[in-house]
Amino acid sequence: MASVQISDVRKSFGDVEVLHGVSVPIEDGEFVVLVGPSGCGKSTLLRLLAGLENITSGTISIGGRVVNNVHPKERDIAMVFQNYALYPHMTVAKNMGFSLMLRGASRSEIDARVKKAAGILGLNALLDRYPRQLSGGQRQRVAMGRAIVRDPQVFLFDEPLSNLDAKLRVAMRTEIKELHQRLKTTTVYVTHDQIEAMTMADKIVVMHDGVIEQMGAPLDLYDRPANQFVAGFIGSPAMNFLEGKVSANGSLYVQTSGGDKLPLKNIPQGSNGREVVYGIRPEHFELGEGGLGAEVVVVEPTGSETQIVARIGNQEVIAVFRERQSVKPGDRISLRPRADAVHLFAKDSGKRI
Amino acid sequence: MSTVEDAEGRTIRRGELSWWGRLQINRNWLALWFMLPAAFFLLLFLAWPLILGVWLSFTDTRLARPGKFIGFENYEWLWDDSVFWLSVFNTLLYTIVASIIKFVIGLYLALLLNRHMPFKAMIRSVVLIPFIVPTVLSAIAFWWIYDSQFSIISWSLKQMGLIERNIDFLGDGNLARASLIFVNIWRGVPFVAITLLAGLQTVSPSLYEAATLDGASAWQRFRYVTYPLLTPIIAVVMTFSVLFTFTDFQLIWAMTRGGPANATHLMATLSYSRGILSGQLGEGAAIATAMIPFLLAAIMISWFGLQRRKWQHGENNE
Numbered sequence: 001m002a003s004v005q006i007s008d009v010r011k012s013f014g015d016v017e018v019l020h021g022v023s024v025p026i027e028d029g030e031f032v033v034l035v036g037p038s039g040c041g042k043s044t045l046l047r048l049l050a051g052l053e054n055i056t057s058g059t060i061s062i063g064g065r066v067v068n069n070v071h072p073k074e075r076d077i078a079m080v081f082q083n084y085a086l087y088p089h090m091t092v093a094k095n096m097g098f099s100l101m102l103r104g105a106s107r108s109e110i111d112a113r114v115k116k117a118a119g120i121l122g123l124n125a126l127l128d129r130y131p132r133q134l135s136g137g138q139r140q141r142v143a144m145g146r147a148i149v150r151d152p153q154v155f156l157f158d159e160p161l162s163n164l165d166a167k168l169r170v171a172m173r174t175e176i177k178e179l180h181q182r183l184k185t186t187t188v189y190v191t192h193d194q195i196e197a198m199t200m201a202d203k204i205v206v207m208h209d210g211v212i213e214q215m216g217a218p219l220d221l222y223d224r225p226a227n228q229f230v231a232g233f234i235g236s237p238a239m240n241f242l243e244g245k246v247s248a249n250g251s252l253y254v255q256t257s258g259g260d261k262l263p264l265k266n267i268p269q270g271s272n273g274r275e276v277v278y279g280i281r282p283e284h285f286e287l288g289e290g291g292l293g294a295e296v297v298v299v300e301p302t303g304s305e306t307q308i309v310a311r312i313g314n315q316e317v318i319a320v321f322r323e324r325q326s327v328k329p330g331d332r333i334s335l336r337p338r339a340d341a342v343h344l345f346a347k348d349s350g351k352r353i
Numbered sequence: 354m355s356t357v358e359d360a361e362g363r364t365i366r367r368g369e370l371s372w373w374g375r376l377q378i379n380r381n382w383l384a385l386w387f388m389l390p391a392a393f394f395l396l397l398f399l400a401w402p403l404i405l406g407v408w409l410s411f412t413d414t415r416l417a418r419p420g421k422f423i424g425f426e427n428y429e430w431l432w433d434d435s436v437f438w439l440s441v442f443n444t445l446l447y448t449i450v451a452s453i454i455k456f457v458i459g460l461y462l463a464l465l466l467n468r469h470m471p472f473k474a475m476i477r478s479v480v481l482i483p484f485i486v487p488t489v490l491s492a493i494a495f496w497w498i499y500d501s502q503f504s505i506i507s508w509s510l511k512q513m514g515l516i517e518r519n520i521d522f523l524g525d526g527n528l529a530r531a532s533l534i535f536v537n538i539w540r541g542v543p544f545v546a547i548t549l550l551a552g553l554q555t556v557s558p559s560l561y562e563a564a565t566l567d568g569a570s571a572w573q574r575f576r577y578v579t580y581p582l583l584t585p586i587i588a589v590v591m592t593f594s595v596l597f598t599f600t601d602f603q604l605i606w607a608m609t610r611g612g613p614a615n616a617t618h619l620m621a622t623l624s625y626s627r628g629i630l631s632g633q634l635g636e637g638a639a640i641a642t643a644m645i646p647f648l649l650a651a652i653m654i655s656w657f658g659l660q661r662r663k664w665q666h667g668e669n670n671e
Contacts (some may be wrong), residue, residue: 035598050562050566051566052562052565071565072565073565073566073567073568073569073570077566078566079560079562079563081555081562082559083559085557085559085560085562085563087560087563087564087577087578088582089581089582098567099567099568100566100579102567102568102569102577103568112420145561146567150567150601233497
């Protein structure tokens with residue numbers, strides 16, 4: 001186990017710079033999730049960490065040692081690939097023991113460590129099978145087994161669950177988290193799925209276009225997103241954004257172009273009359289008198305909650321209610337944003353006010 | 354009583370159908386019906402001539418004179434014929450040496466071409482050139498290169514002062530064998546290289562990355578990842594390579610016609626020489642037929658080599 005320090009790392013492919021100076025401190029034993037939309041550079045950062053690509057500038061150190069020019073095999077890291085990258089011509093046991101075999105470990109030692117890892121992951125019955133004979137979830141587990149066997153300083157996961165079906169994904173998510181709690185190995189996990197990030201991470205790093213938008217504990221990101229991008233990315237369904245102008249006279253509302261008055265709890269200093277984006281999460285709407293007049297467009301009951309897509313003026317918003325609601329498309333309803341849960345962002349920079 | 358559905362979805366009780374009716378709706382038989390035309394042409398143009406050829410080897414047919422059945426006499430005659438045994442030796446030598454070298458160079462080239470490098474597409478097509486030049490054309494080119502008086506190799510070596518007299522590439526037995534093997538390799542390498550390259554490109558790059566992180570050196574990545582994953586295609590390409598080399602005729606005939614003193618006669622050229630040129634059709638056919646066991650052996654080896662690899666065709670766990 002080791003801490004990892006990523007300092008001002010830049011990466012260019014030819015003339016195109018895909019990482020523009022990224023710094024992430026990772027503590028020993030921490031579970032860090034890099035999350036962002038495709039093309040944000042999260043996988044590239046992971047590959048730099050693994051040593052599969054060369055760093056253009058900046059430094060990466062693992063356990064206090066700068067590894068910029070250290071060969072991948074000497075970095076003592078293990079990686080789980082999106083497509084698992086199991087060796088198709090080797091049995092599960094051989095796949096898991098391959099790194100030990102290369103290191104020249106004795107047969108009995110390989111056997112013991114493979115058995116131990118297989119025990120942790122429930123793979124004992126599958127050790128003699130070939131990858132072809134396994135289901136997606138089993139392959140996923142073998143890929144993790146291959147990483148565990150090595151007892152590395154750092155685990156890297158590159159979108160490991162994206163090839164699994166929804167139900168299995170949830171199960172494996174829990175399994176990986178359990179595994180981390182048990183082994184306490186420093187882990188860097190890449191995903192585009194914010195739910196995975198929220199549920200698994202000690203620390204989330206939200207990336208976008210090669211820069212870090214925000215870094216922090218899952219609930220901090222949820223409660224205090226630093227900018228409009230993070231606010232829209234974290235949370236599902238996504239936060240609603242309504243454009244408007246903070247009242248100039250000190251009254252507690254934001255006025256939209258349609259004339260609706262969106263309530264505020266307080267006005268941040270010096271924001272009177274400012275053009276803002278008013279952010280409210282779907283779960284922070286209440287139904288009731290004195291709210292914003294809205295027309296129901298779609299009703300989506302999921303059983304545990306009800307999602308209502310409604311139109312306020314010319315903008316669509318999503319509201320989520322724990323209770324069952326008996327509304328139909330076309331109904332007029334009154335949506336009241338909870339003033340204490342409002343996020344305000346500057347319209348020009350997108351930064352939190 | 355069990356029931357089946359016919360093509361229109363009508364349910365029919367099995368007992369009601371005649372055997373002919375059952376054959377008409379059975380899927381396996383349907384496949385057979387579709388294959389019949391192809392099978393007919395294969396039998397007519399491949400199997401039948403082969404059978405005729407084997408039959409011919411049991412007769413004393415000569416050019417323009419029908420023969421009669423003479424049993425194994427041709428084979429007995431060949432058994433005591435030192436030239437025949439020389440041609441068998443030549444063929445085996447030619448096939449084994451050329452195939453091994455073609456494999457090694459072809460694999461090396463394929464690995465090289467599989468890397469990222471400038472002008473990749475152009476280099477790949479250049480590699481194919483020996484393969485696309487007609488055999489006879491390249492044979493004539495090499496004939497000149499090997500010529501006893503005008504050889505460019507001899508000339509160059511003389512210019513450099515390394516030798517004093519021309520090398521008679523095709524005049525000396527062993528030298529002629531080596532020269533022909535060289536030309537065969539030159540012609541055969543592109544086929545091996547391009548096919549293996551195609552195989553290499555099916556290997557997922559993430560396997561190499563995984564192996565790198567697992568601590569494998571370049572040689573270990575080849576030994577434990579590339580090579581095993583390539584074995585199925587190696588088996589196929591080497592079977593073809595061996596078959597083509599074993600039955601080679603054009604190169605030899607264009608360059609040496611089996612000479613000097615039968616030193617480069619392969620079974621194919623000897624068969625042609627005896628059967629067509631000397632008119633001993635029966636004996637020529639016997640030599641050609643004698644190639645069949647060797648070819649079958651080569652096919653069997655690769656067939657059983659392919660069978661062993663359980664990991665490729667996976668689901669059932671035997």
